[in-house]
Amino acid sequence: MFTTGDRPKGEHIKDVLTTLVLESRDGSLLPSERALAERFGVARMTVRGAMEELRSRGLVRRVSGRGTFVQHPTLTHSEIFRSFSDDMRNRGMTPGSRSYRARTRPAPRDIAAKLGIEPGAPIHAIERVRTADGIPMALERTNLSADRYPRLLSVMGRDESLYDVLARVFNVRLESAEQTVSIARLSPAEAKRLEVPEYDPAFLIERVAVDNMGNVVEFGRSLYRGDRYAIQMHVSRPSEA
Amino acid sequence: MFTTGDRPKGEHIKDVLTTLVLESRDGSLLPSERALAERFGVARMTVRGAMEELRSRGLVRRVSGRGTFVQHPTLTHSEIFRSFSDDMRNRGMTPGSRSYRARTRPAPRDIAAKLGIEPGAPIHAIERVRTADGIPMALERTNLSADRYPRLLSVMGRDESLYDVLARVFNVRLESAEQTVSIARLSPAEAKRLEVPEYDPAFLIERVAVDNMGNVVEFGRSLYRGDRYAIQMHVSRPSEA
């Protein structure tokens, strides 16, 4: 038996099952709840909790009377929420950055409103051209409160994932995000940095990310090349009500 | 005490709590699990199940040691999954249809593959220009197996919601969908029907909808005007792993 650490048993089981599911063929049958409970030496309800989590993530399909089946999503669950790096790696491309520009400055009115801080309060503004396999994919612009995350700019490397730094240094756990996706035409300056013709269409993605305490962590406004990027999403259980 | 019917208690509690949450102010504190369990006369685990469901839907935020708080989403959960009609009404516009065109024909190879049927098997192909407040918003194209949904075209009115008809007549309950959103430029014919300049950018939304038995119900390929439409989404709990 390998280490369980002192993490909750359910978490451990969830990890093991997730690995199992990802390594199984699509549509294959998982062991029954009772069998898993016995094998892990836990109550059936504990296994159920882990299973329900997998179901809500769309990894498995449960059929009463028959069993639980592996359900490989063709597209992954709300991929766009992840960090750019994870997103690209997941698509089989190598992520990178170029033309990094970061500074701390007073918040304009609109950004202050989104972040829930006073206009004029200091914010970190980070701007990067993100690349996939060396070719520009997105122009990423993000803003965070400098009071809440002091010295962020000095601890974050230019190729590093913002979310990784927030988690590691500031112990911030993102809980949810509100995103609006619209189509914008690239200004000459933007088009040049993304290496596409002027006024080409692009995805304009505005995002407000919130941590588990309900604080607004980040307000970002990114442009993704329309010719290279597609948003993929998996949606489950529409409108129960 | 009002009717509980013979539905599962958890379901009933979920409904009551959902109503309560929607009627509460954002950020307000819900009764504790123990209090609710006592009030409903059920075990605490039953209340927990309902609460977890609300949490996974992003309706509440749970803080260990403090309680459960109402969390009103600014934007609704994966709005785009809904029917066009519901989506537009939710945005405060009046939905409509024009230039309805529906026929039954043999499935081309690509559509047959998406629907999981044999190439050449009969499919219903429905094409509508959808309007919001009388102005074209989207060119909706959808395909369904005609063997699985016989006489669909004769029972569906031209302004009716496809999902409503599927639910009412064929008892189909949609469970999930895979969507891909990319940017396309409108062909002269498409642009004309949407009343925008030729080669204007639009959202190309490809969707495969699946029912609770795992059957593919619908494969759609719709174009939404880039100048009038924005996709709004709420994403919860990113990458636990």
Next chain:
DNA sequence: GCTGCGATCCTGTCTAGACCGGTATTGGTG
């Protein structure tokens, strides 16, 4: 007035059972 500690309430996690209604298999009967 302020500090610190304990009581209390909260969610998080877990247990070891129970019964229900579907689903599939199998063995016996006609």
Next chain:
DNA sequence: CACCAATACCGGTCTAGACAGGATCGCAGC
């Protein structure tokens, strides 16, 4: 051999407890 009924197994739901650990607040002691 065909069919049907018994049976074993599945997930769905639920119970009535338990303990841990975070958050909060009041009160005793300084």
